[in-house]
Amino acid sequence: MASFTICFRIKKIGHDVIFLEDSDDYATCYNPLTNEMNTNPSYGLRFIDKTFKKLNLNNLWAYYDAHTNQWFGKTKAEMFDFFASADVLMNFRAAEPRGIKRASADLTRSVRLDF
Numbered sequence: 001m002a003s004f005t006i007c008f009r010i011k012k013i014g015h016d017v018i019f020l021e022d023s024d025d026y027a028t029c030y031n032p033l034t035n036e037m038n039t040n041p042s043y044g045l046r047f048i049d050k051t052f053k054k055l056n057l058n059n060l061w062a063y064y065d066a067h068t069n070q071w072f073g074k075t076k077a078e079m080f081d082f083f084a085s086a087d088v089l090m091n092f093r094a095a096e097p098r099g100i101k102r103a104s105a106d107l108t109r110s111v112r113l114d115f
Contacts, residue, residue, distance in 0.1 A: 022064040039067045
């Protein structure tokens, strides 16, 4: 949640942001309705879409599902375009999701935070 808050605050002061999440290569999706960890991102995708709409941040998020090689929210092409024009990439996990590794590697100014 801290990474979302930072993105929201950066947007409020006038910068372009996109919140990006990826699935990793194992079951990282939590569904509080079933109390299960699995590879199905549908609950989380509905949650983030609804939350971003409430905050007037429509379509400012992307999710890469490594299990199905699919992008949700922003497309892969939109994300690569965003990386190409970005001043800074803030990576809050200090990890390189394989869906964006090549795009983020081309960005010369990046900040990697692990908290």
